[in-house]
Amino acid sequence: MGIRESGNERKYYYSHIPIFVIRIFINSPTHQLANSPAMIDLSIKIAHLNLKNPVMTASGTFGYGEEYKDFVDLGRLGGIVVKAVTGNNRDGNAYPRMAETPSGMLNSVGLQNKGVDYFVKEIYPGIKDFDTNVIVNVSGSTIEEYVAVAEKINELEKIPAIELNISCPNVKQGGMAFGTIPSMATEVTAAVRKVYKKDLIVKLSPNVTSIQEMAKAVVDGGADIISLINTLLGMAINADQRRPVLSTVTGGLSGPAIKPVALRMVWQVSKVVKVPIIGIGGIMNATDAIEFMLAGASAVQVGTANFIDPNVTMKIVDGIEAYCRLHKVGSVKELVGGLIS
Amino acid sequence: MSVKKVLHDLVIMKNEHLNKRHFVLELQAPEPLPKFLPGQFVQVLVKDSPSTFLRRPFSIHGFDPLKNTLRLLIQIKGEGTRHLSQVREGEKLNVLYPLGNSFTLPAGKNVLLVGGGCGVAPLLFLAMWLKEQDVKVTILTGWKRKEDIFEKDAYLQCGVVLMTTEDGSEGETGMVTNHSILKTKLSFDRIYCCGPDPMMKAIAKISKENNINCEVSLENTMACGFGVCLCCITPTHHGNQRVCVEGPVFSTKELGW
Numbered sequence: 001m002g003i004r005e006s007g008n009e010r011k012y013y014y015s016h017i018p019i020f021v022i023r024i025f026i027n028s029p030t031h032q033l034a035n036s037p038a039m040i041d042l043s044i045k046i047a048h049l050n051l052k053n054p055v056m057t058a059s060g061t062f063g064y065g066e067e068y069k070d071f072v073d074l075g076r077l078g079g080i081v082v083k084a085v086t087g088n089n090r091d092g093n094a095y096p097r098m099a100e101t102p103s104g105m106l107n108s109v110g111l112q113n114k115g116v117d118y119f120v121k122e123i124y125p126g127i128k129d130f131d132t133n134v135i136v137n138v139s140g141s142t143i144e145e146y147v148a149v150a151e152k153i154n155e156l157e158k159i160p161a162i163e164l165n166i167s168c169p170n171v172k173q174g175g176m177a178f179g180t181i182p183s184m185a186t187e188v189t190a191a192v193r194k195v196y197k198k199d200l201i202v203k204l205s206p207n208v209t210s211i212q213e214m215a216k217a218v219v220d221g222g223a224d225i226i227s228l229i230n231t232l233l234g235m236a237i238n239a240d241q242r243r244p245v246l247s248t249v250t251g252g253l254s255g256p257a258i259k260p261v262a263l264r265m266v267w268q269v270s271k272v273v274k275v276p277i278i279g280i281g282g283i284m285n286a287t288d289a290i291e292f293m294l295a296g297a298s299a300v301q302v303g304t305a306n307f308i309d310p311n312v313t314m315k316i317v318d319g320i321e322a323y324c325r326l327h328k329v330g331s332v333k334e335l336v337g338g339l340i341s
Numbered sequence: 342m343s344v345k346k347v348l349h350d351l352v353i354m355k356n357e358h359l360n361k362r363h364f365v366l367e368l369q370a371p372e373p374l375p376k377f378l379p380g381q382f383v384q385v386l387v388k389d390s391p392s393t394f395l396r397r398p399f400s401i402h403g404f405d406p407l408k409n410t411l412r413l414l415i416q417i418k419g420e421g422t423r424h425l426s427q428v429r430e431g432e433k434l435n436v437l438y439p440l441g442n443s444f445t446l447p448a449g450k451n452v453l454l455v456g457g458g459c460g461v462a463p464l465l466f467l468a469m470w471l472k473e474q475d476v477k478v479t480i481l482t483g484w485k486r487k488e489d490i491f492e493k494d495a496y497l498q499c500g501v502v503l504m505t506t507e508d509g510s511e512g513e514t515g516m517v518t519n520h521s522i523l524k525t526k527l528s529f530d531r532i533y534c535c536g537p538d539p540m541m542k543a544i545a546k547i548s549k550e551n552n553i554n555c556e557v558s559l560e561n562t563m564a565c566g567f568g569v570c571l572c573c574i575t576p577t578h579h580g581n582q583r584v585c586v587e588g589p590v591f592s593t594k595e596l597g598w
Contacts, residue, residue: 060571062569071348091580091581095573097572097574100394102391103391105394105564107570307396308394309386310346
């Protein structure tokens, strides 16, 4: 896991570290040694998933991976979570679907996808041999739909896990309802658990009063891993036109604007569940990723940042390694829940 | 396969202010630029502008493979573009390219280009490209008043130039869609149009009445610009399509206009 990019770009990765410190470790003999994987262990296991490093991509921001091949060596990612798959074709919501907001964006895409059968037949063959964990985000409007999709994905040999999306704010029925009522969250998780034999990740919505209750509810239902947070429900208005910006009026807020909320929720959830946590929410650089790990996440998903810098995940992987070297951390496992308080 | 997309820091060679609201940035790349086609666009990162979170998409206004430069015509609309209007020569901008599809060549050799507002951005590059292919170009542009008009000489080098101004200070008086040429029986092989949606729809209607194929370039708001966020979709005869990948150029027939 070496530093491959040019000096120019390298500065950017370590923007949080003073330049003189970078010079010292880049020029030092230990840096050469550090290029051997034995020096710093970036790998981490969550449930049965072996991740090369804690950096994954968030569903809906990374397409099916193919779109990033010009920018990212997919083999250097811990995993990718591909775009949500539902039971049938969904056209998604009407345009406009996006509003830029301070330090973030609102979206109301509405789970546009061609349905699980199309995914299995047309998409899966092209992505199954990626040299990383390819995880499928599973969505639905009814328990039956979630179960039907999960059953079909369960048959795909090269998909080691699914992420149950019980938190999309942009669909009229279901979706977020399953993610806001604890008993419904337990019910849908348990129903999918029955048919899905590999690792079951459940992605939580932040639009709840108690994230801890939701976390416990999905663990009760049989979740192996919890990922959080999905987008925060928000709204944007065009004052000149006196109209909402989004066709759906409300949408999901993502980007660094939501990072403090996400960190708080990861930290709170880590106090009440034993399953591994994947932290998501406004991660723009390696420091952000490390903050999530310190708060209790074993891995992270990078989402909106991919839109602005399609190469950002590679910088985050390198930056985590640089952080570990700087702080004499031998394995990223030491970072998980490593908050001093 | 499409051309490989790249992210590069391009050097600002020129920042030329055309009037109070429009400026042109000329950018030079460290490596040979791909062979850009008219209609394609780039995504520019705006640094040090806190309210500008996403990249800003701009269509290519000019491309010079010999100088290895591209030109972007930008209208100051908000904080991001205001910030860009103040960049200085020698500074760098991080740019993602090449993005989107492009205008296509007509079967015949006689075309009309119609632009309004900042919609003229891709049309100069298109006009130059068409002229290189020996296509006879007529360019019709609409402006508020004479003082706003820019780059007329560049258009004159590509073909016949027609204009409207809202106050009548240059060319015909009124909106671009009311120009007298559009009221005659048109015999162009293709009409290309870029501008506000109502204008493009009006031109699409005129094209349809004259049984001429029309290509328009859409400007939907987008987050990524390379096909993953699915924010910039437009309904077409083939379902929702991404303006950033399947577009920004669409035939008005596909759009059902």
